[in-house]
Amino acid sequence: MKIDQLRAFCAVAQTGSVSGAARVLNRVPSGVTVRIQQLEQDLGCELFLRDRQGMSLSPAGRQLLDHARRILDLTESTRSLMKDEDVGGRLTLGALDVVLVDYMPALIGRFRSRYRGVDLDIRHQASEDLVQNVGEGALDLALTDGPVRSNALESRLAFIDEMLLVTEQAHPPVGGPAELECGELYGFRHDCSFRFRMDRWLTEGKATDLPVVEIESYHTMLACVTAGMGAAWMLRSVLETLPGHQQVRVHSLGEAGRTEIHFLWRSGHLTRNAERLMSVAQELGEVRRAQGWSRLG
Known part of the structure; x- marks a missing residue:
């Protein structure tokens, strides 16, 4: 029994259909169907009654629903607990050399003045290496030429x-x-x-x-x-x-x-310190726009 299977189960129970659950979860319907089937096989029982009007919970499904929701709530609260650490810890940041010349000094100076307890590790790498190292978890965050299109990675515009x-x-x-x-x-x-x-x-x-x-x-x-x-x-x-x-x-x-320079991180693994850095970057962008710096997104 896996978390994504329970998430699919709760979404179908909420919407009454696989297609509705797929929209809620931003997945393809076939992926939701597979997860429901895997969960039913693992538990050894039918969780839904299927007919032309849609899908409704079976007696076993009703029994599982509250328990599944508690498991998902506990999972999310645990994830939040890990993200909301005190100001400190480490942030491993990779960047193109062009970013280190003009943009990064102002950003890092502003970040360090606010979060002095964070141990910064800044690495200069080529764009191909940045994408690979973010995907492998060697970097918490990167600043690279974008946008980068990958299901395993997420990005946000930093500046133009x-x-x-x-x-x-x-x-x-x-x-x-x-x-x-x-x-x-x-x-x-x-x-x-x-x-x-x-x-x-x-x-x-x-x-x-x-x-x-x-x-x-x-x-x-x-x-x-x-x-x-x-x-x-x-x-x-x-x-x-x-x-x-x-x-x-x-x-x-x-x-x-x-040229668009984007922040890049591994999907589902945005650390609290990486969020803080991007928040500081947004503030810096607003200041520079007010000063007439035209190359910000």
């Missing part, structure tokens, strides 16, 4: 930024990759979602013959661009922090450049 094409100042306007007049393009590793997007931009613009050089330092990227050696993709928030950013030309990538 813009990916830009950066060239030397004398470069003509660029509307697509075919109009680039340079020998190479600077990007990230293949395990980074920004690199996936850049490769797609090149493919759609039929410019797959343009060499892409992987550089892990934004300062080095900008130095190469300033010297007229090539072009680069950079987030606006990162570019504006780099010395010499006024010495290059910036080109909009349009919709291809829109």
Whole structure:
């Protein structure tokens, strides 16, 4: 007997049908049916009387209902107890390096001033590693390029930024990759979602013959661009922090450049400290919007 089977049983008892229970539980009807059948097999009795009008509780089902509800209530109260720990404990947070440059310092400073008892572990990882480590439970929370579509993960928009094409100042306007007049393009590793997007931009613009050089330092990227050696993709928030950013030309990538940074966590495993951090992030967003910071979602 499992919790999800009892939850399906109570939902059918409440709605009078499998389809109604599926809507309440946000599941497919076949999944609800399987759980009811498994529960009946496990208990060795029929829990519902089935007819054309729907499903009604059998005598055994009526006997089980109150007990099942108490079990579910106890389960939820236990989960709440584990989430409502005193301010303290640990928060393991992963983030893209671009998030660490501009957004994270203000967020962490505000969070630590309020929750000094929380032990923070902040890790810099590529987007592919962030998604994997959140799914495996190695990270409580991550900030990564999104949205991430997975039944095992949940996400919430943190802020919106813009990916830009950066060239030397004398470069003509660029509307697509075919109009680039340079020998190479600077990007990230293949395990980074920004690199996936850049490769797609090149493919759609039929410019797959343009060499892409992987550089892990934004300062080095900008130095190469300033010297007229090539072009680069950079987030606006990162570019504006780099010395010499006024010495290059910036080109909009349009919709291809829109960048959403999302909080990401494992479904059903949002810790209290992760909730606190996101709450502080929301407050920070409101402050920055009031100050005219336009890149927040």
